[in-house]
Amino acid sequence: MSVKPAMPLKERMKHAIADETLIEAVKKTTDRLEGGKLASSEALGNWQEWREQGSRIRSHVVQHLDYYLGQLIQNVKKRGGHVHIADTAEHAVQIFLDITKQKNAKSVLKSKSMVSEEVHLNKALEEIGVKVLESDLGEYIIQLFGEAPSHIIIPAIHKNRYQIADKFSAISGEQISEDTPTLTAFARRKLRQEFLEADIGVSGCNFAIAESGSIVMFTNEGNGRMVTTLPPVHVAFMGMERLLPSFEDLETFVNLLPRSATGQKITSYVSVINGPRKEEDLDGAQEFHLIIVDNGRSNILGDDEFQEVLNCIRCGACLNVCPVYRHIGGHAYGDVYPGPIGAVITPLLRDDMKVWGDLPYASSLCGACTDACPVKIPLHDMLVHLRARKVKLGLTPxxxxxxxxxxxxxxxxxxxxxxxxxxxxxxxxxxxxxxxxxxxxxxxxxxxxxxxxxxxxxxxxxxxxxxxxxxxxxxxxxxxx
Structure with a gap:
């Protein structure tokens, strides 16, 4: 999919730095997230050993990706699910549009999914007149503002509660207080009926378990379970690398991911979905589709300098410690993935150094991102390698x-x-x-x-x-x- 930012990186940075509300909101939240991570990882103990284990598991999966993908696909189908392989973003969107046409769907309700953001699913649905609504609170907020996520874990990190209260008041026609319980209650009232009426529910996939054909979601809001059980059709978007061999391996990431992302010992919900509803089940979607998205990932396989970036578990820890991200927020990066991981993976996925080759320079190369990564991806080394690649391509001024x-x-x-x-x-x-x-x-x-x-x-x-x-x-x- 051809994607190009509206303005150069330096201009995007200037706009971000001039936004004092953004800088204050981002700093406050990233301080809290990083503090929580340090405390919870220390409480777990042996944090470096957990990181080593996480790195070994993810590297093993990526090195044997063809085997585990084959195993996953076979087991999802055994459980009655449908599997679709999308080579590109356009292909992924077209698969989903075909499903909506087959089901004559008029409304789509989404849980949080970075891959659906990556392929720009919402825009495609709006263009054909299908109602699409985000049910994650942060995603719902930024959808009302007409913006993209600014953080992998906390999409509305750049907004404060006064801005959110003003937006909620504008769409409701009544004055909404800026205190958090009132804002949350308002969103809950607005979304409740949508869960019951949606034709298709869309979710992401933190991990897929190859040995069982299951998908696993880590969430802190009940919307994830409602989106995957109330609508008659559930479609999950999954980056092709987001695999684990077994549930035994999942234990490592139940400990690593929440601590790295939000500083929690465990998220409020860890949901395991095993395909469509069976006759004896009390709830669940009647039909399940898994869309496995490549969109440039296979080009990274076998690249000695960059293959490890596919180990990423999208926790956002590198964003929380990055001095550049903390000063400019997520939108200045110009695409779906911000921060150090975005500066590395966006030029690789988009395969366009001419457009995205400036992103690796949005870094001080302090190495904080590498230290923070729970699976030990050497992000600062990769940023240097990408700069060198840009030079070799003759794209520097x-x-x-x-x-x-x-x-x-x-x-x-x-x-x-x-x-x-x-x-x-x-x-x-x-x-x-x-x-x-x-x-x-x-x-x-x-x-x-x-x-x-x-x-x-x-x-x-x-x-x-x-x-x-x-x-x-x-x-x-x-x-x-």
Missing amino acids: GWERMAFRMYRGSFANPGRYRLSMRAAKLMVPFMAKDGYIEKGPLHMLGWTNARHFPSPAPQSFREKWAQLSAELEGPKGGDSK
Whole structure:
């Protein structure tokens, strides 16, 4: 699917940084999430061992993905479910549209699903006149605002309760208080009837269990279970890599995922869905469809530099510690997945470095994302590899390529290096003020507009070293006294 952001990354960042409400809301929530993660992981104990185990399981699955996908598909069908393989985003959407036509569906109710966001399902349904409504509270809020999720786990992280109360008041025609219980109660009243009337329920899939053909959902709201049991048809969207071999392996992620995502020991609901309703069942969908989405993932398989990114369990922990995300929020990344994981996976999934090649530069390379990742994905290394890929493709600006050629030419020759250092020193008095360079030069403005850059010392290290050496050697010639 051809996707292109409305404006360049730097412009998107400028808009985000100017939004003080966004910055305050994001900082407050990410502080809470990261604090909760640290406390709950410490309480679990042996956190690094849990991470190692999670990494081993996910790497094993990705390395043997064809086997486990085959096993999953076979077992879902044994349980009476339908399985669809979607090579692209357009294919995934078309499969779903075909299901809605077959069922003559007029309304679709969704639980949280990042893959459905990735393929832009809502837009496609709206274009054919099918009513689509998000039932997750955060997703419902941003749908009312006409926005995309700003965080993998907390879609409306960038909104405060006063903005939400204003929006709820506008759609209800009555004044809604900004306290959380009132806001939640309003959303519950609005959505309750929708659960009973929806023709199709849509969910995501945190993990699929290959040995049983089950899908597992981690949720904190009852909407997930209602969406998957009340409508007559349930359709689950699943990224092709979101597999675990067995329920024994699931135990590891029951501990890793909630702690990394929200700081909880366990989410409010861990739901296991085993296909459509059986005769003896009291509830459940009459028909179950699993749409397994590739959409660029198979291109990452076998890539030594990037295959590990498919280990991601979409917990959002890397977002919560990233200094860039905490200052610009999620929308500045321009696509579905924000933060460090988005900066890595978006250029790979979209397979378009010309459009998305700037995202790996939205990072300080501090490595906090790698430390936070519960399955030990080396995200900061991957960001460097993507930058290198962009350079190799010749997609960096002409001035940058020229600057590095000059840099190489200077540093490869001692004489040219000394000459360039002297030339730079001559320019300092025209740029420096009180020991700092505050303006430029040229593309240094991106740094000096926001920070003070220390001006070079009056005497370089090499000059100082030569002076000290001369002093230690003493005067040449004659007897010393």
